[in-house]
Every structure is written in C-alpha cells, then in structure tokens.
Amino acid sequence: MRKDSRLSALYRRQSVFVPREPGEVFALVDDVSSMHRWLDRCIRVQKYHGGENAVGDALRCVYQGVTRHGVLTGAIVAREPARSLACVYAGRFMRVAFDFSLSPRGEGTYLTHSVQVTPIGWLARLWSPFIRRMLERHMAGTMDGLRHCLLAARGEETALSRR
Numbered sequence: 001m002r003k004d005s006r007l008s009a010l011y012r013r014q015s016v017f018v019p020r021e022p023g024e025v026f027a028l029v030d031d032v033s034s035m036h037r038w039l040d041r042c043i044r045v046q047k048y049h050g051g052e053n054a055v056g057d058a059l060r061c062v063y064q065g066v067t068r069h070g071v072l073t074g075a076i077v078a079r080e081p082a083r084s085l086a087c088v089y090a091g092r093f094m095r096v097a098f099d100f101s102l103s104p105r106g107e108g109t110y111l112t113h114s115v116q117v118t119p120i121g122w123l124a125r126l127w128s129p130f131i132r133r134m135l136e137r138h139m140a141g142t143m144d145g146l147r148h149c150l151l152a153a154r155g156e157e158t159a160l161s162r163r
Contacts, residue, residue, distance in 0.1 A: 008125065009118040010132050014139045019108035020150050022082040028149055029085055029100045029111075032059065038149045040141030043069065055079050061089055066134075072096060093124040094131075113143060 018025055028034065030053055035045040041064045048058040053076055061072045074089030074096075086099040095118040103110045117135055119125045 008128065009116050010128065010135055011114070011116045012135050012139050013112060013114040014143050015110060015112040016143050016147055017105060017108055017110055018147055018150050022102045022104050022109045025102055025109045025111055025150060026082045026085070026100075028146065029102075030079070030081070034149075035061075038142065038145030040138045040145060041065075053079060059087060059089070093121060094119055111143075111146070113139065113146075115139060 028038070032045045032047045032053065036042045039045070043062045043064060045062075046060045047053070048060070055076055055078060057076045059074045059076065061074065063070050063072065070091055072089035072091040072094075074087055076085070076087050077097075078084060078086035078099075082102060084099065084101045086097070089096045097116045097118075099112075099114045101112045101114075103112075115135060115138070117131060119128055119131060124131070
C-alpha cells in the first residue's frame with residue numbers, strides 16, 4: 001500500500017495600512033536590491049539579469065536559516081505595477097510562494113502579504129510545527145520592516161497598525 005504523498009503547505013496572510021501611495025509601496029517591494037532591508041531573515045536577493053523586473057525573471061535568495069545560511073532559487077510569476085507582485089522559490093527542504101497585493105485606501109495603501117511554505121521530505125514535514133511558528137514571526141518581522149522602510153524615508157515612524 002502506497003502512502004499519500006501530498007505535501008501539507010503552511011499558509012499565512014497579513015495586512016497593514018501604510019500612508020503611502022501604491023506606486024511608492026510597490027517600488028520598495030519590487031526593488032530586489034533592497035529586499036534584505038525589510039524581508040525578515042533575508043541576507044540577499046539577486047536577479048540573474050539586469051533591467052526592470054518582469055514575469056519570468058530568475059531570482060536567488062540567500063537567507064539565514066535556523067543553524068546556517070540557505071539558498072532558494074526562484075522566479076517572478078506575476079507582476080502588475082502598483083497592484084501586485086508574486087514570486088516562487090524552491091530549496092532543498094521547502095518551496096516558498098509569496099504574494100504582495102496593494103490596494104489604494106484613502107490617503108495610503110492597504111498592503112497584504114501572503115506566504116505559502118511547502119515542506120519537502122519527511123524531515124521538513126516533521127519540523128512543520130516549528131516552521132509554522134517561525135513563519136508567524138517571519139510575517140510580523142517582514143511587515144514591520146516594510147512599514148519601517150516606507151515611513152523612515154519621511155521620519156514618520158509609528159506603531160504597526162494591522163487591519
């Protein structure tokens with residue numbers, strides 16, 4: 001009898017209001033060279049080819065793992081300026097898909113960040129409860145970092161407001 005080989009994905013979504021125009025928020029999210037400033041646990045994200053980001057562009061992310069650095073390779077899978085950006089990455093122990101959706105809201109932007117982590121292999125699935133807790137902290141750190149970067153440019157550091 002064959003075991004069910006479906007992988008159980010871990011999914012989280014978090015939203016925040018930022019008093020900035022959608023274009024300004026998208027510019028920060030879309031800037032690969034600055035992702036290490038706000039993306040929690042990220043050391044560096046590199047794009048293999050120069051020029052403006054486009055769907056299909058290959059990416060490489062170096063991140064701080066629990067005990068050592070890890071590398072994920074991926075690509076931009078959806079990109080609509082001032083509206084959304086989605087990327088997928090894969091590594092030895094996990095697949096990661098993330099999405100940023102932006103919508104204008106009054107004097108600013110309502111930013112929603114979604115992440116889906118799919119553990120690969122029995123060891124990664126065994127660590128799923130730990131990964132789930134880390135993902136919650138990662139989401140909070142990422143949203144706080146994004147908000148800090150957007151507000152620091154004009155000296156408007158305020159408490160993180162979640163909606």
